[in-house]
Each structure stands twice: as C-alpha cells, then as structure tokens.
Amino acid sequence: MIDLSRRLMLPEVMDDPALDPAVYRRCLADLARVNRVTMTHRATLAWLDRALGVWPGAAHFTLLDLASGHGDKLRAIAALAARRGWRATLVGVDLNPRATAAAIAATPPEAPIRYVTADALRYSPETPPDFIVSSQFTHHLADAEVVELLGRVAAMARRGWLIADLHRHAVPYYGFRWLARLAGWHEIVRRDGTASIARGFTRRDWQRYLDAAGVRAEIGWTLPFRHLVGSAPP
Numbered sequence: 001m002i003d004l005s006r007r008l009m010l011p012e013v014m015d016d017p018a019l020d021p022a023v024y025r026r027c028l029a030d031l032a033r034v035n036r037v038t039m040t041h042r043a044t045l046a047w048l049d050r051a052l053g054v055w056p057g058a059a060h061f062t063l064l065d066l067a068s069g070h071g072d073k074l075r076a077i078a079a080l081a082a083r084r085g086w087r088a089t090l091v092g093v094d095l096n097p098r099a100t101a102a103a104i105a106a107t108p109p110e111a112p113i114r115y116v117t118a119d120a121l122r123y124s125p126e127t128p129p130d131f132i133v134s135s136q137f138t139h140h141l142a143d144a145e146v147v148e149l150l151g152r153v154a155a156m157a158r159r160g161w162l163i164a165d166l167h168r169h170a171v172p173y174y175g176f177r178w179l180a181r182l183a184g185w186h187e188i189v190r191r192d193g194t195a196s197i198a199r200g201f202t203r204r205d206w207q208r209y210l211d212a213a214g215v216r217a218e219i220g221w222t223l224p225f226r227h228l229v230g231s232a233p234p
C-alpha cells in the first residue's frame with residue numbers, strides 16, 4: 001500500500017520534452033477523454049454559469065485558463081457562452097508549446113479562444129481577466145509555488161477564480177489504474193494519472209496554502225475526487 005499521507009513528487013512522463021511528439025499528442029488527446037469520462041469540467045462550468053448568471057455585465061466576459069492543456073475546458077466554456085448568448089474572450093496559457101499546438105489544432109478557428117505558451121506563474125495579461133480557472137495543474141507545482149499562484153490568481157481575477165485539482169487519496173490512486181486500463185488510454189496517461197494523484201492534495205494542504213498566501217477562499221470537494229478552491233460564489 002502506498003503512503004499518501006504527504007505529497008509524493010513522482011515524475012510525469014508527459015512533462016519530458018524528449019517524449020515523441022506523436023505519443024505526446026495521443027496522450028494529451030487521451031487526457032481530454034479522461035476529462036470527458038470523469039466529467040472533470042462539470043463543476044467549473046456550473047461555477048462559471050452561476051457566477052455569470054448573477055452578473056449584469058456578463059454579456060461579455062474575459063476568462064483565463066491556466067495550464068489549458070488540450071483546450072477542452074475552454075471549448076466547453078465557449079459552448080456554454082454560446083448557449084447562454086454571452087460573448088466570451090477566452091485565453092489558454094500552457095508552458096508546453098506542444099500543448100499550445102495541439103489545442104489550436106483541436107479548436108475551431110471561429111471559437112473565441114486564443115492560446116499562449118507561457119509559464120502560468122509569470123503570465124501577466126495587459127488587462128486582468130474577469131475570471132481565472134485552472135484544472136489538474138497545481139499538482140505540477142511545489143508547495144511554495146502553489147502559494148505563489150494562489151496569491152497571483154486572487155489578485156488578478158476581477159470577478160472570480162476557481163482552481164480544481166486532484167484529491168490525494170487511495171480510492172482514485174488505485175481506481176484510476178483500472179479505469180485507464182478498461183478505457184484503453186495510453187500507458188503513459190495511466191502512469192502519469194496515478195503519479196498526479198500522488199502529487200495531489202488534501203483539504204488540509206489547501207487550507208495551509210491559503211493561509212500562507214493570505215488569501216480567503218472556499219474549499220469544496222466534488223466527485224471524482226477533486227478539490228475546488230476558489231473565490232466565494234457571488
């Protein structure tokens with residue numbers, strides 16, 4: 001039995017720049033499938049829908065997705081905005097230029113989404129966005145970087161922010177392996193997914209980070225084993 005009482009910074013193969021580009025693209029597309037099967041973005045979409053529903057200025061909103069990966073969450077947000085009749089300006093930031101390229105390729109050119117290759121810890125848009133969201137990113141960071149990110153995001157988002165990431169727990173740690181096998185996802189996705197859960201967080205971790213950053217926020221939890229950390233709902 002693995003000891004998940006503290007974060008285990010196991011390496012993730014997808015972060016290796018030497019990974020074959022075709023394998024990388026396949027794994028990133030698989031990650032988008034993982035998100036779909038596990039309904040990862042549902043909580044973020046519901047949060048945004050609520051926030052925009054009570055905001056009179058919502059006719060046009062700007063949103064930044066930190067570590068946007070394959071861009072699937074931004075495409076889902078663009079679809080939500082289109083359904084509600086809101087005009088959206090969406091930006092996805094990812095450190096890996098291969099993620100940027102794959103996200104651009106998967107996004108219809110008419111979608112209101114722009115992708116930028118940059119470090120989420122350094123990226124400073126000219127105009128602060130209304131909303132900042134991020135999912136499955138913070139487990140890539142060391143504890144001190146999570147604290148730094150929380151401070152930056154809380155200061156930068158004008159209307160609200162939400163960070164979703166993995167709960168470090170034995171159920172998803174062992175369960176994900178089986179799900180990935182059954183679904184036929186690439187072996188790297190299976191291994192990295194498991195490593196990501198070991199690098200993930202407990203509620204106590206999040207409270208400690210928020211205290212260290214001097215940021216007041218809510219910590220929620222949703223299936224499948226995700227913490228949702230963000231500004232209070234409006």
Ligand SMILES: C[S@@+](CC[C@H](N)C(=O)[O-])C[C@H]1O[C@@H](n2cnc3c(N)ncnc32)[C@H](O)[C@@H]1O
Pocket residue numbers: 031032035066067068069070073093094095096099118119120121134135136137140
């Ligand atoms: C597990 S993927 C998650 C992608 C997407 N958010 C999702 O939910 O599927 C993690 C992403 O974080 C990106 N990443 C890692 N460190 C980063 C950093 N410092 N700044 C921006 N992106 C980063 C990686 O390139 C990768 O695309």
